[in-house]
Amino acid sequence: MTDNEFDQIFPQGEKNTAFGQYFIGQSYLAPLTGGSVPVNNVTFEPGCRNNWHIHHGTDGGGDQILLCTAGSGWYQAEGSEPISLEPGSVVRIPAGTKHWHGAKADSWFSHLAFITPGDGVSNEWLEPVTDEYYNNLA
Secondary structure: OOOOOOOOOOOOOEEOOOOHHHEEOOEEEEEEEOOOOOEEEEEEOOOOEEOOEEEEEEOOOOOEEEEEEEEOEEEEEOOOOOEEEOOOOEEEEOOOOOEEEEEOOOOOEEEEEEEOOOEEEEEEEOOOOOHHHHOOOO
Protein backbone atom coordinates (compact mmCIF):
# COMPACT_ATOMS: atom_id res chain seq x y z
CA MET A 1 0.00 0.00 0.00
CA THR A 2 1.40 3.42 -0.96
CA ASP A 3 0.67 6.75 0.69
CA ASN A 4 -2.15 7.25 -1.83
CA GLU A 5 -3.76 3.82 -1.46
CA PHE A 6 -6.03 2.44 1.22
CA ASP A 7 -6.70 -1.26 1.80
CA GLN A 8 -10.43 -1.80 1.28
CA ILE A 9 -12.86 -4.24 -0.29
CA PHE A 10 -14.01 -1.96 -3.15
CA PRO A 11 -11.88 -0.12 -5.71
CA GLN A 12 -10.56 3.23 -4.50
CA GLY A 13 -11.12 4.85 -7.87
CA GLU A 14 -9.62 7.97 -9.32
CA LYS A 15 -9.05 11.34 -7.69
CA ASN A 16 -12.44 13.01 -7.30
CA THR A 17 -11.78 15.95 -9.62
CA ALA A 18 -15.44 16.31 -10.67
CA PHE A 19 -16.48 17.30 -7.13
CA GLY A 20 -13.09 18.26 -5.68
CA GLN A 21 -14.14 21.89 -5.25
CA TYR A 22 -16.67 20.73 -2.63
CA PHE A 23 -14.12 18.85 -0.50
CA ILE A 24 -11.37 19.87 1.88
CA GLY A 25 -8.55 17.41 1.25
CA GLN A 26 -8.33 14.60 -1.28
CA SER A 27 -11.15 12.19 -2.04
CA TYR A 28 -11.48 9.42 -4.61
CA LEU A 29 -14.54 8.20 -6.51
CA ALA A 30 -15.18 4.69 -7.86
CA PRO A 31 -18.53 4.20 -9.63
CA LEU A 32 -19.69 0.64 -8.87
CA THR A 33 -23.07 0.56 -10.64
CA GLY A 34 -25.07 2.81 -12.92
CA GLY A 35 -28.75 2.74 -13.76
CA SER A 36 -31.56 4.21 -11.71
CA VAL A 37 -29.68 3.74 -8.40
CA PRO A 38 -25.99 4.39 -9.04
CA VAL A 39 -23.68 3.28 -6.24
CA ASN A 40 -20.28 4.88 -5.70
CA ASN A 41 -17.41 4.04 -3.42
CA VAL A 42 -16.10 7.31 -1.98
CA THR A 43 -12.71 7.25 -0.27
CA PHE A 44 -11.36 10.08 1.87
CA GLU A 45 -7.75 10.60 2.86
CA PRO A 46 -7.22 11.44 6.56
CA GLY A 47 -8.76 14.82 7.38
CA CYS A 48 -10.73 15.00 4.12
CA ARG A 49 -14.39 15.93 4.32
CA ASN A 50 -17.04 17.32 2.03
CA ASN A 51 -18.83 20.63 2.42
CA TRP A 52 -22.20 20.91 4.05
CA HIS A 53 -24.75 19.93 1.43
CA ILE A 54 -28.39 19.01 0.86
CA HIS A 55 -29.82 16.31 -1.39
CA HIS A 56 -33.21 17.29 -2.79
CA GLY A 57 -35.94 15.12 -4.26
CA THR A 58 -39.63 14.24 -4.12
CA ASP A 59 -41.72 11.09 -4.53
CA GLY A 60 -39.27 9.12 -2.38
CA GLY A 61 -36.20 10.47 -4.12
CA GLY A 62 -33.21 12.31 -2.74
CA ASP A 63 -32.56 10.28 0.42
CA GLN A 64 -28.86 9.44 0.69
CA ILE A 65 -27.63 6.19 2.17
CA LEU A 66 -24.03 5.83 3.38
CA LEU A 67 -22.58 2.42 4.23
CA CYS A 68 -19.15 2.62 5.86
CA THR A 69 -16.89 -0.11 4.50
CA ALA A 70 -13.40 0.76 5.79
CA GLY A 71 -11.56 3.17 8.06
CA SER A 72 -13.18 5.68 10.38
CA GLY A 73 -15.17 8.80 9.63
CA TRP A 74 -17.75 11.34 10.69
CA TYR A 75 -21.31 12.12 9.65
CA GLN A 76 -23.22 15.13 10.96
CA ALA A 77 -26.68 16.51 10.25
CA GLU A 78 -27.25 20.19 11.00
CA GLY A 79 -28.40 20.66 14.57
CA SER A 80 -27.20 17.20 15.67
CA GLU A 81 -23.99 15.91 17.21
CA PRO A 82 -21.41 14.29 14.89
CA ILE A 83 -21.70 10.50 14.61
CA SER A 84 -18.62 8.29 14.42
CA LEU A 85 -18.72 5.88 11.48
CA GLU A 86 -16.88 2.54 11.48
CA PRO A 87 -17.10 -0.40 9.04
CA GLY A 88 -20.69 -1.64 9.05
CA SER A 89 -22.21 1.72 10.09
CA VAL A 90 -25.17 2.74 7.96
CA VAL A 91 -26.72 6.21 7.80
CA ARG A 92 -29.95 7.17 6.03
CA ILE A 93 -30.09 10.89 5.34
CA PRO A 94 -33.59 12.09 4.44
CA ALA A 95 -33.91 14.41 1.45
CA GLY A 96 -33.69 18.04 2.52
CA THR A 97 -31.26 17.38 5.41
CA LYS A 98 -28.23 19.65 5.57
CA HIS A 99 -25.22 17.47 6.42
CA TRP A 100 -21.56 16.62 5.83
CA HIS A 101 -19.38 13.51 6.07
CA GLY A 102 -15.72 12.60 5.81
CA ALA A 103 -12.67 10.95 7.32
CA LYS A 104 -11.43 11.42 10.84
CA ALA A 105 -8.22 13.43 11.10
CA ASP A 106 -6.07 10.35 11.66
CA SER A 107 -7.79 7.75 9.45
CA TRP A 108 -8.64 6.96 5.88
CA PHE A 109 -12.38 6.40 5.36
CA SER A 110 -14.54 4.77 2.70
CA HIS A 111 -18.27 4.51 2.27
CA LEU A 112 -20.67 3.37 -0.38
CA ALA A 113 -23.06 6.17 -1.28
CA PHE A 114 -26.31 6.15 -3.18
CA ILE A 115 -29.33 8.39 -3.60
CA THR A 116 -32.85 6.99 -3.77
CA PRO A 117 -34.48 7.66 -7.14
CA GLY A 118 -37.47 9.94 -7.50
CA ASP A 119 -38.47 13.27 -8.99
CA GLY A 120 -36.37 16.41 -8.86
CA VAL A 121 -33.27 14.69 -7.44
CA SER A 122 -30.44 17.21 -7.13
CA ASN A 123 -27.58 18.18 -4.87
CA GLU A 124 -26.99 21.62 -3.33
CA TRP A 125 -23.41 22.29 -2.19
CA LEU A 126 -22.97 24.75 0.65
CA GLU A 127 -20.21 26.11 2.90
CA PRO A 128 -17.13 24.11 3.95
CA VAL A 129 -16.77 22.50 7.36
CA THR A 130 -14.16 24.84 8.81
CA ASP A 131 -10.79 23.62 10.06
CA GLU A 132 -11.55 25.25 13.43
CA TYR A 133 -14.76 23.23 13.84
CA TYR A 134 -13.38 19.98 12.40
CA ASN A 135 -10.18 20.06 14.49
CA ASN A 136 -12.28 20.24 17.68
CA LEU A 137 -14.16 16.99 17.01
CA ALA A 138 -13.44 14.32 19.64
